[in-house]
Amino acid sequence: MRALNATLSTIGAGALALMSGIAAFAQDKQVGPTDGGWWLPDAATPVMEEVHFVHNLVMVIITAIVIFVFLLMAYILIRFRESKNPVPSKTSHNTLIEVIWTVVPVILLVIIAIPSMNLLYKQDRLPETEMTVKVVGNTWNWIYSYPDYEGVEEFISNPLDETQSREVGQPYLLATDAPLIVPINTRVKVLVTSVNNMHSWTVPAFGIKMDAVPGIINETWFEVYEEGTYFGQCSEICGIRHYKMPIEVKAVSKEEFAQFIASGGIPEDKLARLDGGAGVTAAND
Numbered sequence: 001m002r003a004l005n006a007t008l009s010t011i012g013a014g015a016l017a018l019m020s021g022i023a024a025f026a027q028d029k030q031v032g033p034t035d036g037g038w039w040l041p042d043a044a045t046p047v048m049e050e051v052h053f054v055h056n057l058v059m060v061i062i063t064a065i066v067i068f069v070f071l072l073m074a075y076i077l078i079r080f081r082e083s084k085n086p087v088p089s090k091t092s093h094n095t096l097i098e099v100i101w102t103v104v105p106v107i108l109l110v111i112i113a114i115p116s117m118n119l120l121y122k123q124d125r126l127p128e129t130e131m132t133v134k135v136v137g138n139t140w141n142w143i144y145s146y147p148d149y150e151g152v153e154e155f156i157s158n159p160l161d162e163t164q165s166r167e168v169g170q171p172y173l174l175a176t177d178a179p180l181i182v183p184i185n186t187r188v189k190v191l192v193t194s195v196n197n198m199h200s201w202t203v204p205a206f207g208i209k210m211d212a213v214p215g216i217i218n219e220t221w222f223e224v225y226e227e228g229t230y231f232g233q234c235s236e237i238c239g240i241r242h243y244k245m246p247i248e249v250k251a252v253s254k255e256e257f258a259q260f261i262a263s264g265g266i267p268e269d270k271l272a273r274l275d276g277g278a279g280v281t282a283a284n285d
């Protein structure tokens, strides 16, 4: 699947793929929107790889259809224009053509439907997961916790303002004071809910967009391949500061994650590094 995806992506976005390949060697890999970016973000999880595959497959099919219809229309306009074809044909029925224009779209729909259904199933059905994180949407921040581990407090992940983002060298409206920390190569179950209005926990590189609804716990999963910082945003139109609900997930090695949990699961507090920073707040303060 990865190899096929790579080939399809190269057809569509060769230059972009090359650029992100170079960026992957950077020390602290950051995955989020890029200036002038026009393709999907690099896949960081198996689900996103499949999103890429289905997306690229549909792109190839619809491009072929558009080109075919365009050429057919051009041919008809030129070949059957009034001056060239003064006596119009009275034909209104051709069985072979009718069979073709019914059967070909059905075949194309089946070709699209099979991987689409597989993808929906993969996104919806959780595999055996190795750990759980709980994500709570709260107007206007996210609350993260690790229910599997005792003595690990839940914490609030607040957005950084423009000056703070610049000072820590991370993108404004994507950077937070305390990222969600997860280990790489680990299947993580994500429980998503909200304490007030509806939000949506969306991390494009993970292929995740899960609604956070008060009174309901939705679940999804991811398994990150590579260490790095992955950015997302709330993507529900939840209110006036909707656009200020960034999501930052830091994928670290399993050893680093074990250390993080052993030391009480206290997130790296970026605000503490800045003058006048309020510091990370435990959610139950």
Ligand SMILES: [Cu+2]
Binding pocket: 137, 198, 199, 200, 234, 235, 236, 237, 238, 239, 242, 245
């Ligand atoms: Cu929101």
